[in-house]
Amino acid sequence: MSNPILINSHSFNISELQPAVKEIHSGGIVMFPTDTLYGLAVDPRNWNAIERLFTVKGRTASNAVPMICADQEQVEREVGLMPDLAKELSKLFWPGPLTMVLDGNGSMA
Known part of the structure; x- marks a missing residue:
């Protein structure tokens, strides 16, 4: 498991997101808070990342996930x-x- 990246949403530099971007591009899963829940982000074109996302969420492929x-x-x-x-x-x-x-x-x- 990777170390968390803590970012102050009120004052941050976009470059602070680079580790998360790199993780997604390498097929990883990134968790992030929203106003109502924690979201999980993956590369939508990476089959392995999508499979891992469904496994983590305990879902079958017939139960779609949203794309933001x-x-x-x-x-x-x-x-x-x-x-x-x-x-x-x-x-x-x-x-x-x-x-x-x-x-x-x-x-x-």
Whole structure:
């Protein structure tokens, strides 16, 4: 197990996230706090990382996990063109909490 990386969310340098980025790129799992729970992050294109995530969560592959995207461009890179309703909702609510369930384009594990 790796040592924790403690970051003050009110005053940090983006370079402090590099160890977490490196861990994700190497197929690892990174845990991070949100306002309601602890999230687990992996590379969505790495089958081994996805398998490890499902094992850690005690889930089968039939029970999908969410993917967090920064903006419409990232969503469209990952799942293809967004339906018009999804685009309108993201314009109204982003940045902010919004959950959408969209079909994938097969590019992710």
